[in-house]
Amino acid sequence: MAITTGIFGNVARGYTRGCKHMYGRISRAFTSPANQNDTLTEPIPFSKNFLFRQLFDPTSYTYTYMLADISKREAILIDPVIEWVARDAKIIEDLGLKLRYALNTHMHADHITGSGKLKSLLPGCQSIISQSSGAQADILVGPSDQINFGKHQLTVLPTPGHTQGCVTYVCFEQGIAFTGDALLIRGCGRTDFQGGSAKILYNSVHTVIFNLPRNFRLYPAHDYSGRTVTTVAEERALNPRLTKSQDEFVSIMDNLNLDYPKMIDKAVPANKVCGLYELNGENGEAKDI
Incomplete structure (x- = not known):
């Protein structure tokens, strides 16, 4: 494990490049077969100094997650939405926290990220x-990189398929993972744009997310039915798409015939740059900050 000193220099203190032993930890998690019919598991309790908040955008049905180390007062946000950054910033300030990072699980097509405005x-x-997303940001992460906030850390696991740049952020110590659009509750993200691939998504979910410990809680980027959380065990047994064979899954995804996302023409160009810039006005132009 080595602290990054290359192209990020001092910008990336608290960020660790390529901690490969974490992959070993995943691959050893299921040395004995799990009972696929047993979907109820006992979650790992959050530690006393770990703060978790799940926030919601009712327009795009996007979840934003705030995590913090209470003792060190360092916080991160996952998948912030631009229309809600004032809310997010107020929560951070009211709790006396310092926002260290604004993370995105992928380059979104249904909303504009709040990363630039939060900065x-x-x-x-x-x-x-x-780094595989094609977007700009202060820090571009790769496989097994770690993101530290206080005494806590997230590990970056690539889960492409919905888009080519999707990642899942895993907090092993707390037994939770943030799956973006790769895996939703009883569903998954579409695969018909932004370099998506049904076959690749199926492999990502089965070899990465479903290979996490069964009691790990999974938090998606969206839910359209009011659900907030699932588990590895639940999705391995109950996900109506991803319990199929790969060929059946690909056939389902290739025949969804979904409408073109309403926000994609505005959101994708904006999200390519607003990890570095704040968007200015209705025209979505970027300005230096």
Whole structure:
């Protein structure tokens, strides 16, 4: 494990490059077969100094997650939405926290990320997205990289398929993972744009997310039915798409015939740059911050 000193220099303190032993931890998690019919598991309790908040955008049905180390007062946000950054910033300030990072699980097509505006509202915050996303950010993360906030950390696991740059952020110590659009509750993200692939998504979910411990709680980027959380055990047994064979899954995804996302023409160009810039006005132009 080595602290990054290369192209990020001091910008990336608290960020660790390529901690490969975490993959070993995943691969050893299921040395004995799990009972697929047993979907109820006992979650790992959150530690006393770990703060978790799940926030919601009712327009795009997007969940934003705030995590913090209570003792160190360092916080991160996952998948912030631009229309709700004032709310998010106020929560951070009211609780006396310092926002260290604004992370995105992928380059979204249904809303504009709040990363750039958060950097303007809360100086010192840095943006993070995967290096395979094609987007700009202060820190571009790759496989097994770690993101530290206080004494806690997230590990970056690539889960492409919905888009080519999707990642899942895993907090092993707390037994939770943030799956973005790769895996939803009883569903998954579409695979018909942004370099998506049904076959790749199926492999990502089965070899990465479903290979986490069965009692790990999974938090998606969206839910359209009011659900908030699931588990590895539940989705392995009950997900109506991903319990199929790969060929059946690909056939389902290739025949969804979904409407073109309403926000994609505005959201994708904006999300390519607003990890570094705040968007200015209705035209969505970027301005330096």
